[in-house]
Amino acid sequence: MSAPIYWREKLYRYRLVASYCDKCNKKYYPPRPVCLQCGNTELREVKLPNTGTLISFTTVYQTFPEFSKLAPYVIGIIRLDDGTTIVAQLTDVDQIELKEGIRVEAVFRKMYEDGESGLIYYGTKFRPVSR
Amino acid sequence: MSEVYITGIGYTQVSEHWVKSIKQLSLEAAVKAIKDSGYKKPDSIVLSSSLASFLQHQEALSNLIREYLGFSNLHNIKVEAGECSGSAAVEVATSLINSGRFKNVLVLGVEKPSDKLPQEFNASLSSTLDRDYYFYNGITHASLFALVYKLYMKQYGIKQEDIAAFAVHDHAMAVNVDYAQYRFPISIDRVLSSPNVSEPLKLFEAFPTSDGASALMISSKDQVDNPDYAVKLEAISSASDLSFVYRSDFLSFNSLRFAFEDLRKKTKLAKKDINFLEIHDSYSIAAPLIIESLGLAEKSEACKMLKEGEFEKDGTLPLNMSGGLKARGHPIGATPIYQIVEAVLQLRGKASNQVSNAETGLVQSMSNIADQAYLILLRRYK
Numbered sequence: 001m002s003a004p005i006y007w008r009e010k011l012y013r014y015r016l017v018a019s020y021c022d023k024c025n026k027k028y029y030p031p032r033p034v035c036l037q038c039g040n041t042e043l044r045e046v047k048l049p050n051t052g053t054l055i056s057f058t059t060v061y062q063t064f065p066e067f068s069k070l071a072p073y074v075i076g077i078i079r080l081d082d083g084t085t086i087v088a089q090l091t092d093v094d095q096i097e098l099k100e101g102i103r104v105e106a107v108f109r110k111m112y113e114d115g116e117s118g119l120i121y122y123g124t125k126f127r128p129v130s131r
Numbered sequence: 132m133s134e135v136y137i138t139g140i141g142y143t144q145v146s147e148h149w150v151k152s153i154k155q156l157s158l159e160a161a162v163k164a165i166k167d168s169g170y171k172k173p174d175s176i177v178l179s180s181s182l183a184s185f186l187q188h189q190e191a192l193s194n195l196i197r198e199y200l201g202f203s204n205l206h207n208i209k210v211e212a213g214e215c216s217g218s219a220a221v222e223v224a225t226s227l228i229n230s231g232r233f234k235n236v237l238v239l240g241v242e243k244p245s246d247k248l249p250q251e252f253n254a255s256l257s258s259t260l261d262r263d264y265y266f267y268n269g270i271t272h273a274s275l276f277a278l279v280y281k282l283y284m285k286q287y288g289i290k291q292e293d294i295a296a297f298a299v300h301d302h303a304m305a306v307n308v309d310y311a312q313y314r315f316p317i318s319i320d321r322v323l324s325s326p327n328v329s330e331p332l333k334l335f336e337a338f339p340t341s342d343g344a345s346a347l348m349i350s351s352k353d354q355v356d357n358p359d360y361a362v363k364l365e366a367i368s369s370a371s372d373l374s375f376v377y378r379s380d381f382l383s384f385n386s387l388r389f390a391f392e393d394l395r396k397k398t399k400l401a402k403k404d405i406n407f408l409e410i411h412d413s414y415s416i417a418a419p420l421i422i423e424s425l426g427l428a429e430k431s432e433a434c435k436m437l438k439e440g441e442f443e444k445d446g447t448l449p450l451n452m453s454g455g456l457k458a459r460g461h462p463i464g465a466t467p468i469y470q471i472v473e474a475v476l477q478l479r480g481k482a483s484n485q486v487s488n489a490e491t492g493l494v495q496s497m498s499n500i501a502d503q504a505y506l507i508l509l510r511r512y513k
Binding site for chain 1: 248249250251253254257261263264265266267268269270271273274275277278279280281282285326327328329330331332373375376377378379381
């Protein structure tokens with residue numbers, strides 16, 4: 001990936017910023033310019049809640065070269081507390097038995113890096129909420 | 132829809148062709164299709180390849196292949212629509228003929244992922260999903276199916292062995308199919324004890340790395356000179372769906388539902404008229420979701436239908452007589468054209484797992500997790 005591609009997308013990657021259609025009361029993450037239900041182009045940015053519930057998860061073993069050092073890692077479907085569904089990576093799960101229905105929260109984490117001297121890419125992952 | 136016919140087919144063995152290039156595979160399939168058509172000279176080549184720009188770093192591929200096939204000057208175009216590129220290429224070729232511009236169009240699908248390491252193939256396949264989101268977050272093609280796999284088992288109380296049985300079915304069919312990649316049976320225990328790709332999805336539930344090229348000569352009606360061999364392209368329907376992350380129901384493929392509604396509107400097709408079905412079962416779990424989204428099984432019933440033998444050669448809905456994506460193989464841009472090749476063989480009465488009295492066959496393809504889908508209905512000429 002190149003610096004420009006990375007730079008222009010960083011807002012929604014660093015923070016859970018979605019686009020919101022007032023007419024449909026529908027939120028989109030990742031954000032998009034046009035509502036998929038009504039065609040509204042006047043969507044506004046809203047911050048999504050940082051907490052939600054794990055709906056389904058999978059441990060990924062076969063992956064891209066950029067993520068192979070990280071594997072196995074977990075991808076989950078998360079229903080945030082406002083009802084928005086997102087698909088994201090889970091982290092800090094080594095000591096935990098994952099189950100559908102557990103509470104998770106968003107955290108800022110490194111995603112991958114372009115070799116020893118390349119860019120380091122950051123984004124949002126989710127971790128189980130400690131009780 | 133149309134008066135467009137398939138007058139020739141050609142294909143290579145699906146395999147890992149270490150010693151052949153993307154061009155050599157294309158040539159082999161194209162020459163066979165031209166020969167099979169009674170040596171028709173195509174007016175155009177419509178090429179389907181989805182990943183050559185990633186895997187071979189080659190663009191303008193259709194013009195390159197045109198020259199390699201020995202045509203010094205010939206209309207050509209590449210069509211790309213992810214894993215359903217081949218179906219889209221057939222659609223474009225059909226339109227070129229229906230418009231009256233051309234009489235014979237060679238549709239050629241080719242892919243050669245074995246030129247790269249499996250991880251790089253995996254990364255290239257992620258290019259058919261929005262890389263800004265899915266790749267960036269480490270969300271693989273297989274992981275989406277794995278997420279849905281768990282939801283399906285939970286929602287309907289179905290065991291993994293009943294879903295993984297679709298891989299066993301594909302292998303059982305491929306044993307007889309001369310062009311299939313894996314011509315051996317596998318047991319359910321072997322499938323379930325294979326390594327995880329993205330748990331619960333096992334390696335033997337996932338499509339392999341497949342190289343191959345397949346070709347069709349598509350012709351206007353006046354070009355049909357062998358009615359016993361010609362197969363009618365009765366109808367093509369396509370539809371699309373929201374990207375996975377925006378969906379509200381993960382267990383229904385809307386693109387397939389929309390495409391099938393459109394197809395039935397165009398053709399008055401009744402379910403019982405479908406003599407055989409080729410589906411894009413890139414992973415075992417895709418099979419029940421496809422069959423149920425098409426309405427050919429009630430929700431949660433597809434695995435039961437498999438168990439009861441309804442998808443066998445002599446069942447009510449013969450499924451993947453070619454061996455499907457698991458065992459025939461999945462050379463991405465060529466896959467839908469291999470599916471159509473199998474349908475043509477069935478309708479000619481020359482298939483390895485021949486369905487008796489086959490008159491109408493349905494071919495289903497899709498990209499990713501049904502982000503885009505195609506249905507192609509084929510009918511015997513006579």
